[in-house]
Amino acid sequence: MTDTGSGLPVRVLRAYRIADGALVRSIATAATRDITSVDISPDATLVAAADPRNYSTGGNVHVHRIADGTNVALLTVPATTAAVRFSADGRQLAVNDRFTVAGRFVGGVRVFRTSDWTSVLTLADNSQVLRWSGLGAGLWVTTVAYASPTLLRLVSVPTGAITRSVTLQEYDSVSDVSNDDTLILSGRWAAPRRSLKLSTAATGTAIATFDFAADVFAGDIRADGSLFSYALNTTPSAYDVYVGRIPS
Template sequence: MFGRRSFTAAVVAAALLLVSTPAAAAAPTAVWSAPGLSSASFSVDGALVVLTGNTSAGGRLEIRGAGSGALVRALSSPYKFNAAALSADKQTVAVTLNDTSSGLPVRTIRLYRVSDGALLRAVPTAATRDLSSLDLSADGRLVAAMDARSYEQGGRVHVHRVADGGRVALLTTDATTAAVRFSPDGRFLAANGRRVVGGRFVSVVRVFRTADWAAVTTAGDGSLLVRWSPDSTAIWTATLVVAAPTTAHLVAVPGGTALRTVTLAPYDTVSDVTDDGARMLTGRVVAPRRTLTFSDTSTGTPAATYDFASDVFAGDISPDGTLFTYALTTAPSAFDVHVARMPGR
């Protein structure tokens, strides 16, 4: 879900002058864990968590109660899951996978009913690369999946109707990192993109109007999409530059005006921001990836930092700001997902 770059001690020392020393904690307060899974995200209302993981046997998806970890639904497939998303009404879960039953990989969106796990629809797409980001519109009528550009193919957003699988839009953004999100009010769709600046490619975030799929905003050179604000008036983006502090930006939609900028340490990667915009969850984009940090978005000052004995990957924050998820490495290419209490809440 990051690239890897080298950096020097001098760069880190300079960056530490920008922020205060964080409050240290040995480990977050765990609520429950899901062994063998690698990613987790909260439902729109925060009541459920959708988890996925892959092994040589295929993909597994679990839906659990956010507070208790109680299993609500489990799905498995001989094909690995590349992304998953739960509808706002919690009735439908979507996954992406590479269906090879025909002998060739067909990048497919599958839609399942949560109540009984029944397959509602399989939607083959025109994707030429793995669909590694996925989202459902707030009204549950549309599903959008994105493949990252690689070897001159991919970098497109595939938008389909949930009701019949018909394609609604095919948006070319040329992004080499996939991320796609509908706005909470359904009027916009944001996705990672790429453009040429001064003869070189740089990442940007593009926002499309869902009424006609016209591009209405292009956010900052070097930016990657993090999330929407709850009122659909802005997006959070993150800019990672080699040997320079990471910056996070709250960008107005439409318009593209930067409403807030948060300066973080070099090679920090922004995973999520609380709904109230007060706290930001970050991990590390380079090894050793063994810390998670919550920072104050008004100052960039770390409020709490957690240290781990193995590589850790930041996840999602619950809408009410009381829980967060992370994946902890247990062996090469093996993880456990943990749900923990937010610091100070």
């Protein structure tokens, strides 16, 4: 929407009730770039939204209270790829960030404590936030580099200790890990993007591969581990969303 006073675009978050689709709250943010990652706290009291850094604008996480739309935190994290994820207990918020290491920009991860929004963990190693472990074992992060194997790691918070490291194939793009930390769903981040893969989170070994005639992008694994979602390209600018069954 556009601010009638300034004429500038306003990025708005809208919360809907799942039961009937009714609009619960419309929240205007201070985001200066398009919001590309949103997450709601487990108790449904807060919503976090990130606009990635692009040139000289963006690079913030906007945290609002859903009940009245009040902004409770503005976190500066100049990541060029945005991601926000609340922990299962709502006490921590993991976000993509960007750091300066030896005079150059390096992507990474930062974890904030939601009680006072202080930083409790930073990873300045080209990691990107994926999701919190469904078993409470820590935070899953991925590292993707050109012409290198994709690395998936489970990191303990706040110590930063790596409790599991899984090496996948070059160009694998991990989209989700199952709630029980046993399965990995991935696609490809480089062309041809026409396959999906399920791998074991213990060793990274592929247990099922699905090939398609058009570009496909992996989605999420269902909470009980029985189904997964994906988006299949139908025209140059349109996708259909499908749900597949995970082999037993």
